[in-house]
Amino acid sequence: MNLSVELDRSDPVPLYFQVARQIEAAIVEGRLRPGARLDNELVLAEQLRLSRLTIRRAIQHLVDKGLLVRKRGVGTQVVHGQVKRAATLTSLYDDLVKSGQQPTTQVLKIDLVPAPAEVADALGISEGRQVLALERLRSTQDGPLAIMRNWLPASLAELTTEQLEQRGLFQLLRSNGVHLRVASQQIGASNATTAEARLLGENRGAALLTMVRTTYDDVGRAVEYGRDSYRASRYTFEMTLVDR
Amino acid sequence: MNLSVELDRSDPVPLYFQVARQIEAAIVEGRLRPGARLDNELVLAEQLRLSRLTIRRAIQHLVDKGLLVRKRGVGTQVVHGQVKRAATLTSLYDDLVKSGQQPTTQVLKIDLVPAPAEVADALGISEGRQVLALERLRSTQDGPLAIMRNWLPASLAELTTEQLEQRGLFQLLRSNGVHLRVASQQIGASNATTAEARLLGENRGAALLTMVRTTYDDVGRAVEYGRDSYRASRYTFEMTLVDR
Protein backbone atom coordinates (compact mmCIF):
# COMPACT_ATOMS: atom_id res chain seq x y z
CA MET A 1 0.00 0.00 0.00
CA ASN A 2 1.76 3.07 -1.21
CA LEU A 3 0.35 6.28 0.17
CA SER A 4 2.45 8.81 -1.76
CA VAL A 5 2.81 11.03 1.25
CA GLU A 6 5.06 13.94 0.45
CA LEU A 7 6.66 15.90 3.25
CA ASP A 8 7.96 19.42 3.14
CA ARG A 9 10.34 19.76 6.05
CA SER A 10 10.68 23.48 5.57
CA ASP A 11 6.95 23.95 5.89
CA PRO A 12 5.96 25.37 9.28
CA VAL A 13 3.10 22.88 9.36
CA PRO A 14 4.17 20.09 11.72
CA LEU A 15 5.18 16.85 10.08
CA TYR A 16 2.60 14.80 11.93
CA PHE A 17 -0.10 17.09 10.64
CA GLN A 18 1.18 16.89 7.07
CA VAL A 19 1.03 13.09 7.27
CA ALA A 20 -2.44 13.11 8.83
CA ARG A 21 -3.72 15.53 6.26
CA GLN A 22 -2.50 13.43 3.38
CA ILE A 23 -3.84 10.19 4.77
CA GLU A 24 -7.17 11.93 5.25
CA ALA A 25 -7.12 13.15 1.67
CA ALA A 26 -6.45 9.60 0.50
CA ILE A 27 -9.49 8.42 2.44
CA VAL A 28 -11.75 11.24 1.25
CA GLU A 29 -10.67 10.78 -2.38
CA GLY A 30 -11.25 7.04 -2.24
CA ARG A 31 -7.63 6.02 -2.70
CA LEU A 32 -7.89 4.43 0.72
CA ARG A 33 -11.09 2.46 0.88
CA PRO A 34 -13.14 1.60 3.97
CA GLY A 35 -11.62 -1.49 5.51
CA ALA A 36 -8.23 -0.91 3.90
CA ARG A 37 -5.26 -1.71 6.11
CA LEU A 38 -2.51 0.86 6.50
CA ASP A 39 1.09 -0.28 6.58
CA ASN A 40 2.22 -0.79 10.11
CA GLU A 41 3.74 2.06 12.08
CA LEU A 42 7.30 0.84 11.81
CA VAL A 43 7.10 0.51 8.05
CA LEU A 44 5.45 3.89 7.61
CA ALA A 45 8.08 5.49 9.81
CA GLU A 46 10.81 3.94 7.69
CA GLN A 47 9.18 4.83 4.39
CA LEU A 48 8.68 8.45 5.39
CA ARG A 49 11.92 8.75 7.34
CA LEU A 50 10.06 9.83 10.43
CA SER A 51 10.10 8.58 13.96
CA ARG A 52 7.43 6.09 14.86
CA LEU A 53 5.96 8.44 17.45
CA THR A 54 5.41 11.08 14.78
CA ILE A 55 3.53 8.50 12.71
CA ARG A 56 1.52 7.49 15.76
CA ARG A 57 0.66 11.12 16.35
CA ALA A 58 -0.63 11.50 12.80
CA ILE A 59 -2.66 8.33 13.03
CA GLN A 60 -4.06 9.23 16.44
CA HIS A 61 -5.27 12.49 15.00
CA LEU A 62 -7.31 10.56 12.44
CA VAL A 63 -8.45 8.02 15.01
CA ASP A 64 -9.79 10.91 17.09
CA LYS A 65 -11.64 12.07 14.00
CA GLY A 66 -13.21 8.66 13.57
CA LEU A 67 -11.53 8.00 10.21
CA LEU A 68 -9.16 5.25 11.33
CA VAL A 69 -9.35 2.45 13.87
CA ARG A 70 -6.44 0.68 15.50
CA LYS A 71 -6.12 -2.77 16.95
CA ARG A 72 -3.17 -3.94 18.93
CA GLY A 73 -1.51 -6.89 17.25
CA VAL A 74 -3.47 -6.40 14.06
CA GLY A 75 -2.95 -2.97 12.58
CA THR A 76 -4.72 0.19 11.54
CA GLN A 77 -7.76 0.25 9.29
CA VAL A 78 -9.91 2.82 7.54
CA VAL A 79 -13.33 3.24 9.08
CA HIS A 80 -16.42 3.57 6.96
CA GLY A 81 -18.88 6.39 7.28
CA GLN A 82 -19.19 9.98 6.26
CA VAL A 83 -17.90 11.40 9.49
CA LYS A 84 -18.86 14.82 10.66
CA ARG A 85 -16.52 17.18 12.41
CA ALA A 86 -16.15 17.07 16.15
CA ALA A 87 -18.39 19.46 18.00
CA THR A 88 -16.47 22.69 18.19
CA LEU A 89 -16.95 26.26 19.15
CA THR A 90 -18.02 27.77 15.92
CA SER A 91 -20.92 30.10 15.54
CA LEU A 92 -23.88 29.38 13.32
CA TYR A 93 -22.77 32.29 11.18
CA ASP A 94 -19.43 30.67 10.42
CA ASP A 95 -21.07 27.34 9.73
CA LEU A 96 -23.54 28.84 7.30
CA VAL A 97 -20.82 30.79 5.51
CA LYS A 98 -18.80 27.62 5.22
CA SER A 99 -21.71 25.76 3.71
CA GLY A 100 -22.32 28.53 1.22
CA GLN A 101 -25.65 29.62 2.59
CA GLN A 102 -25.14 33.39 2.74
CA PRO A 103 -26.40 34.18 6.22
CA THR A 104 -27.96 37.51 7.07
CA THR A 105 -28.62 38.85 10.52
CA GLN A 106 -31.26 41.22 11.71
CA VAL A 107 -30.62 42.69 15.14
CA LEU A 108 -33.92 42.79 16.98
CA LYS A 109 -32.63 43.99 20.31
CA ILE A 110 -29.33 45.22 21.72
CA ASP A 111 -29.65 46.59 25.24
CA LEU A 112 -27.84 46.89 28.51
CA VAL A 113 -30.16 45.29 31.01
CA PRO A 114 -30.02 44.04 34.59
CA ALA A 115 -29.22 40.35 34.52
CA PRO A 116 -32.18 38.09 35.31
CA ALA A 117 -31.47 35.29 37.79
CA GLU A 118 -30.89 32.61 35.19
CA VAL A 119 -28.46 34.73 33.21
CA ALA A 120 -26.65 35.90 36.33
CA ASP A 121 -26.30 32.32 37.46
CA ALA A 122 -24.90 31.17 34.16
CA LEU A 123 -22.48 34.09 33.87
CA GLY A 124 -21.42 33.84 37.50
CA ILE A 125 -22.37 37.40 38.33
CA SER A 126 -24.84 38.92 40.76
CA GLU A 127 -28.43 39.27 39.74
CA GLY A 128 -29.26 42.71 38.52
CA ARG A 129 -25.77 43.46 37.28
CA GLN A 130 -25.72 45.08 33.85
CA VAL A 131 -25.36 42.70 30.92
CA LEU A 132 -25.54 43.19 27.21
CA ALA A 133 -28.66 41.49 25.89
CA LEU A 134 -28.91 40.63 22.20
CA GLU A 135 -31.73 39.25 20.17
CA ARG A 136 -31.12 38.52 16.52
CA LEU A 137 -32.85 36.80 13.64
CA ARG A 138 -30.59 34.72 11.45
CA SER A 139 -31.74 34.03 7.89
CA THR A 140 -30.40 32.50 4.73
CA GLN A 141 -31.51 33.01 1.14
CA ASP A 142 -34.25 30.46 1.89
CA GLY A 143 -35.74 32.57 4.64
CA PRO A 144 -35.54 32.86 8.43
CA LEU A 145 -33.66 30.11 10.23
CA ALA A 146 -33.12 30.92 13.89
CA ILE A 147 -33.72 33.34 16.70
CA MET A 148 -30.63 33.90 18.77
CA ARG A 149 -30.65 35.45 22.20
CA ASN A 150 -27.37 36.12 23.95
CA TRP A 151 -26.34 37.74 27.21
CA LEU A 152 -22.76 38.94 27.61
CA PRO A 153 -20.94 40.60 30.47
CA ALA A 154 -21.22 44.31 29.79
CA SER A 155 -17.50 44.95 30.03
CA LEU A 156 -16.55 42.33 27.50
CA ALA A 157 -16.80 44.08 24.20
CA GLU A 158 -18.53 47.01 22.64
CA LEU A 159 -20.77 45.65 19.93
CA THR A 160 -22.85 47.64 17.50
CA THR A 161 -25.82 46.67 15.43
CA GLU A 162 -23.77 47.15 12.30
CA GLN A 163 -21.07 44.75 13.48
CA LEU A 164 -23.59 42.14 14.54
CA GLU A 165 -25.29 42.29 11.17
CA GLN A 166 -22.04 41.80 9.29
CA ARG A 167 -20.30 39.08 11.28
CA GLY A 168 -20.97 36.25 13.68
CA LEU A 169 -20.92 36.95 17.41
CA PHE A 170 -18.07 34.57 18.23
CA GLN A 171 -16.07 36.04 15.42
CA LEU A 172 -16.58 39.51 16.85
CA LEU A 173 -15.63 38.35 20.34
CA ARG A 174 -12.48 36.76 19.00
CA SER A 175 -11.60 39.98 17.16
CA ASN A 176 -11.93 41.73 20.50
CA GLY A 177 -9.31 39.46 22.02
CA VAL A 178 -11.68 37.07 23.78
CA HIS A 179 -10.31 33.55 23.70
CA LEU A 180 -13.31 31.28 23.54
CA ARG A 181 -12.42 27.89 24.86
CA VAL A 182 -15.24 25.63 25.89
CA ALA A 183 -19.00 25.69 26.10
CA SER A 184 -21.60 23.66 27.87
CA GLN A 185 -24.71 23.22 25.77
CA GLN A 186 -28.12 21.63 26.20
CA ILE A 187 -30.08 20.76 23.09
CA GLY A 188 -33.82 20.48 23.44
CA ALA A 189 -37.08 21.21 21.69
CA SER A 190 -40.02 23.49 22.28
CA ASN A 191 -43.22 24.64 20.63
CA ALA A 192 -43.01 28.04 18.92
CA THR A 193 -44.68 30.91 20.72
CA THR A 194 -46.72 33.34 18.71
CA ALA A 195 -43.85 35.83 18.53
CA GLU A 196 -41.33 33.18 17.57
CA ALA A 197 -43.65 31.74 14.95
CA ARG A 198 -44.12 35.14 13.39
CA LEU A 199 -40.38 35.80 13.22
CA LEU A 200 -39.50 32.39 11.87
CA GLY A 201 -42.33 31.99 9.42
CA GLU A 202 -43.75 28.91 11.06
CA ASN A 203 -47.09 28.09 12.60
CA ARG A 204 -47.70 28.77 16.27
CA GLY A 205 -46.80 25.59 18.12
CA ALA A 206 -44.40 24.33 15.46
CA ALA A 207 -41.52 22.31 16.86
CA LEU A 208 -38.31 24.31 17.34
CA LEU A 209 -34.89 22.90 18.08
CA THR A 210 -33.45 24.81 21.04
CA MET A 211 -29.96 25.27 22.38
CA VAL A 212 -29.03 26.72 25.72
CA ARG A 213 -25.34 27.39 26.09
CA THR A 214 -22.79 28.90 28.45
CA THR A 215 -19.47 29.71 26.83
CA TYR A 216 -16.21 30.18 28.74
CA ASP A 217 -12.94 31.79 27.78
CA ASP A 218 -9.53 30.25 28.23
CA VAL A 219 -9.15 31.35 31.82
CA GLY A 220 -12.56 30.14 32.78
CA ARG A 221 -14.71 33.25 32.77
CA ALA A 222 -18.20 32.83 31.45
CA VAL A 223 -18.40 35.11 28.44
CA GLU A 224 -21.76 34.27 26.92
CA TYR A 225 -25.07 32.77 27.85
CA GLY A 226 -27.11 31.92 24.81
CA ARG A 227 -30.57 30.64 24.02
CA ASP A 228 -31.15 29.83 20.36
CA SER A 229 -34.27 28.55 18.66
CA TYR A 230 -34.10 27.00 15.22
CA ARG A 231 -36.79 26.03 12.78
CA ALA A 232 -36.79 22.24 13.00
CA SER A 233 -38.14 22.18 9.46
CA ARG A 234 -34.96 23.82 8.26
CA TYR A 235 -32.22 22.74 10.63
CA THR A 236 -30.75 19.74 12.36
CA PHE A 237 -27.66 19.56 14.47
CA GLU A 238 -25.21 17.07 13.04
CA MET A 239 -22.56 15.36 15.06
CA THR A 240 -20.30 12.37 15.29
CA LEU A 241 -20.32 10.04 18.26
CA VAL A 242 -17.07 8.21 18.77
CA ASP A 243 -16.44 5.21 20.99
CA ARG A 244 -13.22 5.90 22.76
CA MET B 1 1.37 23.75 44.00
CA ASN B 2 1.57 20.26 45.40
CA LEU B 3 -0.75 17.82 43.69
CA SER B 4 -0.16 14.73 45.87
CA VAL B 5 -0.23 12.45 42.87
CA GLU B 6 0.52 8.91 43.94
CA LEU B 7 1.61 6.38 41.37
CA ASP B 8 1.34 2.64 41.57
CA ARG B 9 3.79 1.29 39.07
CA SER B 10 2.54 -2.27 39.50
CA ASP B 11 -0.98 -1.20 38.59
CA PRO B 12 -1.91 -2.24 35.04
CA VAL B 13 -3.47 1.20 34.59
CA PRO B 14 -1.03 3.23 32.48
CA LEU B 15 0.95 5.85 34.36
CA TYR B 16 -0.27 8.70 32.19
CA PHE B 17 -3.83 7.72 32.97
CA GLN B 18 -3.16 7.52 36.72
CA VAL B 19 -1.74 11.05 36.59
CA ALA B 20 -4.63 12.36 34.51
CA ARG B 21 -7.16 10.77 36.78
CA GLN B 22 -5.66 12.30 39.88
CA ILE B 23 -5.36 15.76 38.37
CA GLU B 24 -8.99 15.48 37.33
CA ALA B 25 -9.97 14.47 40.85
CA ALA B 26 -8.12 17.51 42.20
CA ILE B 27 -10.11 19.71 39.83
CA VAL B 28 -13.44 18.09 40.58
CA GLU B 29 -12.85 18.23 44.34
CA GLY B 30 -11.84 21.88 44.19
CA ARG B 31 -8.24 21.38 45.27
CA LEU B 32 -7.32 22.82 41.90
CA ARG B 33 -9.38 25.92 41.31
CA PRO B 34 -10.43 27.41 37.95
CA GLY B 35 -7.58 29.57 36.74
CA ALA B 36 -4.99 27.75 38.84
CA ARG B 37 -1.67 27.18 37.15
CA LEU B 38 -0.15 23.72 37.13
CA ASP B 39 3.58 23.28 37.67
CA ASN B 40 5.36 23.17 34.36
CA GLU B 41 5.87 19.88 32.57
CA LEU B 42 9.54 19.57 33.42
CA VAL B 43 8.91 20.10 37.11
CA LEU B 44 5.99 17.69 37.19
CA ALA B 45 8.07 15.08 35.38
CA GLU B 46 10.83 15.50 37.96
CA GLN B 47 8.48 15.46 40.94
CA LEU B 48 6.73 12.31 39.78
CA ARG B 49 9.84 10.65 38.34
CA LEU B 50 8.20 10.26 34.96
CA SER B 51 9.29 11.25 31.52
CA ARG B 52 8.03 14.57 30.28
CA LEU B 53 6.16 12.92 27.47
CA THR B 54 4.18 10.84 29.93
CA ILE B 55 3.21 14.03 31.75
CA ARG B 56 2.27 15.63 28.45
CA ARG B 57 0.13 12.65 27.64
CA ALA B 58 -1.74 12.96 30.93
CA ILE B 59 -2.26 16.67 30.47
CA GLN B 60 -3.36 16.28 26.86
CA HIS B 61 -6.00 13.81 28.02
CA LEU B 62 -7.46 16.51 30.26
CA VAL B 63 -7.06 19.21 27.61
CA ASP B 64 -9.11 17.02 25.27
CA LYS B 65 -11.72 16.81 28.00
CA GLY B 66 -11.83 20.57 28.28
CA LEU B 67 -10.58 20.61 31.88
CA LEU B 68 -7.16 22.14 31.20
CA VAL B 69 -5.84 24.69 28.75
CA ARG B 70 -2.25 25.08 27.64
CA LYS B 71 -0.38 28.06 26.33
CA ARG B 72 3.06 27.85 24.84
CA GLY B 73 5.52 29.95 26.85
CA VAL B 74 3.05 30.43 29.71
CA GLY B 75 1.92 27.14 31.15
CA THR B 76 -1.10 25.00 31.83
CA GLN B 77 -4.21 26.26 33.58
CA VAL B 78 -7.45 24.83 34.91
CA VAL B 79 -10.48 25.76 32.84
CA HIS B 80 -13.71 26.80 34.46
CA GLY B 81 -17.01 25.23 33.71
CA GLN B 82 -18.97 22.15 34.54
CA VAL B 83 -17.77 20.15 31.60
CA LYS B 84 -19.84 17.36 30.24
CA ARG B 85 -18.44 14.17 28.78
CA ALA B 86 -17.44 14.06 25.18
CA ALA B 87 -20.14 12.77 22.91
CA THR B 88 -19.67 9.04 22.93
CA LEU B 89 -21.38 5.90 21.83
CA THR B 90 -23.42 5.05 24.83
CA SER B 91 -27.00 4.04 24.74
CA LEU B 92 -29.73 5.95 26.52
CA TYR B 93 -30.19 2.91 28.73
CA ASP B 94 -26.61 3.09 30.02
CA ASP B 95 -26.88 6.84 30.56
CA LEU B 96 -30.05 6.50 32.55
CA VAL B 97 -28.63 3.68 34.67
CA LYS B 98 -25.57 5.80 35.35
CA SER B 99 -27.71 8.73 36.45
CA GLY B 100 -29.70 6.47 38.76
CA GLN B 101 -32.97 6.75 36.89
CA GLN B 102 -33.98 3.09 36.72
CA PRO B 103 -34.94 2.76 33.06
CA THR B 104 -37.54 0.30 31.91
CA THR B 105 -38.15 -0.77 28.35
CA GLN B 106 -41.33 -1.93 26.70
CA VAL B 107 -40.85 -3.64 23.36
CA LEU B 108 -43.62 -2.45 21.06
CA LYS B 109 -42.43 -4.18 17.93
CA ILE B 110 -39.72 -6.67 16.96
CA ASP B 111 -40.05 -7.90 13.38
CA LEU B 112 -38.04 -8.97 10.41
CA VAL B 113 -39.16 -6.65 7.65
CA PRO B 114 -38.00 -5.69 4.16
CA ALA B 115 -35.81 -2.59 4.48
CA PRO B 116 -37.48 0.62 3.32
CA ALA B 117 -35.38 2.86 1.06
CA GLU B 118 -34.20 5.16 3.82
CA VAL B 119 -33.10 2.30 6.04
CA ALA B 120 -31.46 0.42 3.19
CA ASP B 121 -29.59 3.53 2.22
CA ALA B 122 -28.34 4.14 5.74
CA LEU B 123 -27.32 0.51 6.27
CA GLY B 124 -25.74 0.22 2.84
CA ILE B 125 -27.91 -2.69 1.76
CA SER B 126 -30.37 -3.17 -1.04
CA GLU B 127 -33.94 -2.05 -0.56
CA GLY B 128 -36.24 -4.85 0.42
CA ARG B 129 -33.55 -6.88 2.14
CA GLN B 130 -34.63 -8.29 5.49
CA VAL B 131 -33.78 -6.18 8.50
CA LEU B 132 -34.68 -6.46 12.14
CA ALA B 133 -37.02 -3.61 13.05
CA LEU B 134 -37.45 -2.63 16.67
CA GLU B 135 -39.76 -0.18 18.35
CA ARG B 136 -39.45 0.35 22.08
CA LEU B 137 -40.75 2.69 24.72
CA ARG B 138 -38.19 3.76 27.29
CA SER B 139 -39.48 4.96 30.64
CA THR B 140 -38.11 5.94 34.01
CA GLN B 141 -39.81 6.05 37.40
CA ASP B 142 -41.18 9.43 36.33
CA GLY B 143 -42.99 8.00 33.33
CA PRO B 144 -42.37 7.54 29.62
CA LEU B 145 -39.33 9.27 28.20
CA ALA B 146 -38.62 8.20 24.63
CA ILE B 147 -39.73 6.13 21.69
CA MET B 148 -36.86 4.33 20.06
CA ARG B 149 -36.97 2.82 16.60
CA ASN B 150 -34.02 0.84 15.33
CA TRP B 151 -33.26 -1.13 12.20
CA LEU B 152 -30.44 -3.66 12.28
CA PRO B 153 -29.01 -5.98 9.64
CA ALA B 154 -30.86 -9.24 10.15
CA SER B 155 -27.68 -11.31 10.44
CA LEU B 156 -26.17 -9.21 13.15
CA ALA B 157 -27.56 -10.63 16.34
CA GLU B 158 -30.53 -12.57 17.55
CA LEU B 159 -32.40 -10.38 19.95
CA THR B 160 -35.40 -11.31 22.01
CA THR B 161 -38.03 -9.19 23.63
CA GLU B 162 -36.81 -10.35 27.03
CA GLN B 163 -33.24 -9.25 26.33
CA LEU B 164 -34.32 -5.88 24.99
CA GLU B 165 -36.43 -5.26 28.07
CA GLN B 166 -33.56 -6.04 30.40
CA ARG B 167 -30.61 -4.30 28.77
CA GLY B 168 -29.72 -1.51 26.39
CA LEU B 169 -29.43 -2.27 22.69
CA PHE B 170 -25.81 -1.24 22.36
CA GLN B 171 -24.97 -3.31 25.41
CA LEU B 172 -26.59 -6.32 23.79
CA LEU B 173 -24.77 -5.74 20.52
CA ARG B 174 -21.48 -5.49 22.34
CA SER B 175 -22.22 -8.73 24.19
CA ASN B 176 -22.71 -10.31 20.78
CA GLY B 177 -19.22 -9.28 19.74
CA VAL B 178 -20.18 -6.23 17.72
CA HIS B 179 -17.55 -3.51 18.09
CA LEU B 180 -19.41 -0.25 17.89
CA ARG B 181 -17.07 2.46 16.80
CA VAL B 182 -18.60 5.61 15.44
CA ALA B 183 -22.00 7.03 14.70
CA SER B 184 -23.29 9.88 12.63
CA GLN B 185 -26.25 11.58 14.30
CA GLN B 186 -28.66 14.37 13.43
CA ILE B 187 -30.53 16.05 16.25
CA GLY B 188 -33.77 17.76 15.38
CA ALA B 189 -37.28 18.44 16.63
CA SER B 190 -40.76 17.48 15.55
CA ASN B 191 -44.35 17.74 16.71
CA ALA B 192 -45.76 14.59 18.33
CA THR B 193 -48.14 12.57 16.21
CA THR B 194 -51.27 11.22 17.86
CA ALA B 195 -49.66 7.80 18.35
CA GLU B 196 -46.45 9.27 19.73
CA ALA B 197 -48.36 11.58 22.06
CA ARG B 198 -50.36 8.68 23.44
CA LEU B 199 -47.25 6.59 24.10
CA LEU B 200 -45.30 9.43 25.67
CA GLY B 201 -48.05 10.99 27.72
CA GLU B 202 -47.87 14.32 25.96
CA ASN B 203 -50.36 16.36 23.97
CA ARG B 204 -50.68 15.88 20.26
CA GLY B 205 -48.32 18.38 18.64
CA ALA B 206 -46.03 18.65 21.66
CA ALA B 207 -42.40 19.34 20.75
CA LEU B 208 -40.23 16.22 20.67
CA LEU B 209 -36.47 16.11 20.45
CA THR B 210 -35.49 13.71 17.67
CA MET B 211 -32.32 11.87 16.82
CA VAL B 212 -31.56 10.08 13.61
CA ARG B 213 -28.42 8.00 13.75
CA THR B 214 -26.35 5.54 11.74
CA THR B 215 -23.91 3.52 13.80
CA TYR B 216 -20.88 1.75 12.36
CA ASP B 217 -18.67 -1.00 13.72
CA ASP B 218 -14.91 -0.94 13.81
CA VAL B 219 -14.48 -2.20 10.27
CA GLY B 220 -16.97 0.24 8.90
CA ARG B 221 -20.11 -1.79 8.49
CA ALA B 222 -23.31 0.04 9.31
CA VAL B 223 -24.83 -1.90 12.20
CA GLU B 224 -27.77 0.25 13.23
CA TYR B 225 -30.05 2.90 11.87
CA GLY B 226 -31.99 4.58 14.64
CA ARG B 227 -34.76 7.12 14.96
CA ASP B 228 -35.48 8.21 18.52
CA SER B 229 -38.04 10.69 19.81
CA TYR B 230 -37.78 12.15 23.29
CA ARG B 231 -40.20 14.18 25.34
CA ALA B 232 -38.64 17.65 25.22
CA SER B 233 -40.36 18.36 28.51
CA ARG B 234 -38.31 15.61 30.13
CA TYR B 235 -35.06 15.45 28.21
CA THR B 236 -32.30 17.58 26.79
CA PHE B 237 -29.12 16.43 25.15
CA GLU B 238 -26.12 17.82 26.96
CA MET B 239 -22.74 18.26 25.39
CA THR B 240 -19.48 20.11 25.58
CA LEU B 241 -18.17 22.17 22.72
CA VAL B 242 -14.41 22.55 22.72
CA ASP B 243 -12.35 25.02 20.72
CA ARG B 244 -9.44 23.10 19.37
Next chain:
DNA sequence: TATGATATGTTGTCTATACAATTCAGCCCA
Protein backbone atom coordinates in the same frame (compact mmCIF):
# COMPACT_ATOMS: atom_id res chain seq x y z
C1' DT C 1 8.45 57.72 28.78
C1' DA C 2 7.98 54.78 24.91
C1' DT C 3 9.85 51.48 21.89
C1' DG C 4 12.75 47.85 20.51
C1' DA C 5 15.95 44.23 21.69
C1' DT C 6 17.25 40.51 24.58
C1' DA C 7 16.79 37.01 28.04
C1' DT C 8 14.12 33.70 30.38
C1' DG C 9 10.43 30.44 30.90
C1' DT C 10 7.36 27.10 29.04
C1' DT C 11 4.99 24.40 25.74
C1' DG C 12 5.31 22.07 20.94
C1' DT C 13 7.58 18.95 17.92
C1' DC C 14 10.64 15.39 16.84
C1' DT C 15 14.20 11.67 17.25
C1' DA C 16 15.76 7.11 19.00
C1' DT C 17 15.05 3.17 21.78
C1' DA C 18 13.03 -0.46 24.62
C1' DC C 19 9.70 -3.35 26.66
C1' DA C 20 4.67 -4.81 27.33
C1' DA C 21 0.17 -6.34 25.77
C1' DT C 22 -2.80 -8.11 22.51
C1' DT C 23 -4.13 -10.50 18.21
C1' DC C 24 -3.86 -14.01 14.91
C1' DA C 25 -2.06 -17.88 12.42
C1' DG C 26 -0.03 -22.20 12.52
C1' DC C 27 1.11 -26.38 14.69
C1' DC C 28 0.54 -30.23 17.73
C1' DC C 29 -1.96 -33.41 20.48
C1' DA C 30 -5.93 -35.89 22.23
Next chain:
DNA sequence: TGGGCTGAATTGTATAGACAACATATCATA
Protein backbone atom coordinates in the same frame (compact mmCIF):
# COMPACT_ATOMS: atom_id res chain seq x y z
C1' DT D 1 -11.83 -32.25 14.39
C1' DG D 2 -11.38 -29.21 18.17
C1' DG D 3 -8.72 -27.12 21.72
C1' DG D 4 -4.51 -25.38 23.51
C1' DC D 5 0.05 -23.58 22.97
C1' DT D 6 3.67 -21.01 20.69
C1' DG D 7 5.66 -17.64 17.84
C1' DA D 8 5.32 -13.71 14.88
C1' DA D 9 3.22 -9.31 14.04
C1' DT D 10 1.60 -5.03 15.55
C1' DT D 11 0.04 -1.48 18.53
C1' DG D 12 0.51 0.62 23.43
C1' DT D 13 3.36 2.65 26.91
C1' DA D 14 7.39 4.72 28.57
C1' DT D 15 12.15 6.63 28.76
C1' DA D 16 15.75 10.10 27.51
C1' DG D 17 17.12 13.87 24.97
C1' DA D 18 17.22 17.88 21.75
C1' DC D 19 15.70 21.86 19.31
C1' DA D 20 11.91 25.18 17.88
C1' DA D 21 8.28 28.47 18.74
C1' DC D 22 5.86 31.42 21.43
C1' DA D 23 4.85 34.50 25.65
C1' DT D 24 6.38 37.55 29.00
C1' DA D 25 9.58 40.19 31.62
C1' DT D 26 13.52 42.99 31.73
C1' DC D 27 16.89 46.03 29.99
C1' DA D 28 18.77 49.55 26.99
C1' DT D 29 18.33 53.44 24.12
C1' DA D 30 16.28 57.39 22.00
